[in-house]
Amino acid sequence: MVCxxxxxxxxxxxxxxxxxxxxxxxxxxVASNKGGVGKSTLATNLAVALSQxxxxxxxxxxxxxxxxxxxxxxxxxxxxxxxERGLHPVERYGVKVISLGFLLPPGAPVVWRGPxxxxxxxxxxxxxxxxxxxxxxxxxxxxxxxxxxxxxxxAPIAGAxxxxxxxQVALEDASKAVTMFEKLDVPVFGLVENMSYFITPxxxxxxxxxxxxxxxxxxxDLEIDFLGEVPLATEVxxxxxxxxxxxxxxxxxxxxxxxxxxxxxxxxxxxxSALLQAPTIPVL
Ligand SMILES: Nc1ncnc2c1ncn2[C@@H]1O[C@H](COP(=O)(O)OP(=O)(O)O)[C@@H](O)[C@H]1O
Ligand SMILES: [Mg+2]
Numbered sequence: 001m002v003c004x005x006x007x008x009x010x011x012x013x014x015x016x017x018x019x020x021x022x023x024x025x026x027x028x029x030v031a032s033n034k035g036g037v038g039k040s041t042l043a044t045n046l047a048v049a050l051s052q053x054x055x056x057x058x059x060x061x062x063x064x065x066x067x068x069x070x071x072x073x074x075x076x077x078x079x080x081x082x083x084e085r086g087l088h089p090v091e092r093y094g095v096k097v098i099s100l101g102f103l104l105p106p107g108a109p110v111v112w113r114g115p116x117x118x119x120x121x122x123x124x125x126x127x128x129x130x131x132x133x134x135x136x137x138x139x140x141x142x143x144x145x146x147x148x149x150x151x152x153x154x155a156p157i158a159g160a161x162x163x164x165x166x167x168q169v170a171l172e173d174a175s176k177a178v179t180m181f182e183k184l185d186v187p188v189f190g191l192v193e194n195m196s197y198f199i200t201p202x203x204x205x206x207x208x209x210x211x212x213x214x215x216x217x218x219x220x221d222l223e224i225d226f227l228g229e230v231p232l233a234t235e236v237x238x239x240x241x242x243x244x245x246x247x248x249x250x251x252x253x254x255x256x257x258x259x260x261x262x263x264x265x266x267x268x269x270x271x272x273s274a275l276l277q278a279p280t281i282p283v284l
Contacts, residue, residue: 007054009134009267010274014156015185021125024058024133026158026270029151029186033173035142037165038194038230040068041240042259043139046161048247049263051094055134058089060124061099062151063141064117070101074243077106089128093248096133098124118150125155135270142173152184158270159189161227161262166193166214174215178222189269190225191215192262195232199254225269228262231255 011025021027030043043059051057061069070077073092080087080102087103089096100120130136138157141147151157160181164174174191181188193215198207209232219226230236233255239246246256 007134009055010271012156012158012270012274013277014158018152018154018156019126021130021136021155023130024136026134026274027136027138027155028189028266028270029138029140029148029157029160029181030163031140031148031160031177031181032163032170033143033176033180034164034170035066037163037170037174039142039163040072040139041236042161042163042192042194042230042262043137044069044072044240044245045236045247045256045259046263046266047095047097047135047137048093048245049260050135050137050267052247052260053263053267055267056132057094058096058130058133058136059098060136060138061097061101062121062124062138062147064100064120064147066141067099067101067104068240069097069099069139071243072240072245073097075099075102077101078104081105087124087128089130093245096130098128100124117146118154121147121150122154125151135267148180149184152181152186157186158273159187159266161189161192161266162224163192163194164215164218165195166208166211168211168214170210171214171218175218175222178224187273188224189266189273190227191219191222192227193229196229198232201234225265227265227269228258230258230262 030039047057047059061067089098162174162177164170178188216226236246236255247259
């Protein structure tokens, strides 16, 4: 028996400075200043976990120059290049996902200047018929780049989830991302430590390849919430490469359970911000 249910998610109103996206209740950015720390992996698995909780979820690949979400969702690069409808979101694992990679042939490099990235992001957010969405996740590229700035200008972001691996250099970059969001007046939901530790399959020994706990300490220092830690796991990497997000395929996997727990915390943070936000007073 297929059981359909929907949760009742409150909506973030924003400050009124950015145009709301019709039908979208909460926009959540997943970011870090560093590449390769797991932003796209986290965004993918959070999106699937939120959808499994009964929410309506969308996911925007804002990494215009290196879109990875087609691969992570098992969608072929360039498959919408000839589509009469043009670029449009596709539902996969319960998530409506959109990526410029849907238009680009595999391996095609994208060399874009800042203003072009800004206009691409604007179109991905505002020119798409999203329908009713509780959480629209944005997978940002690394860096305090044009994409992040455009995002913050183009849409009322309810909160940012910043991801880091435990080593010092990654944490330094993560704290730059936190500072960037604070400057852009975007609330930061908290910090996630990815690749936190590795359990060897044969002996069960725990190995802390990049160190451990750095993100929790950094969150304390930055006075933001620590949202959880995700182990380094072969199944997460394989799931990403094969377009089979671990959360959708193995709920017993410790990394999948970590993603689900983080998704629950993100949902609570979003609900708390939406319910506690000050009502906007119209200025005449
Ligand atoms: N917890 C994890 N365990 C194993 N591999 C991971 C984990 N998180 C990410 N990866 C892998 O690391 C690589 C980089 O991750 P990705 O999400 O693309 O990073 P980013 O978006 O920050 O550049 C990918 O191959 C991904 O599958
Ligand atoms: Mg990425």
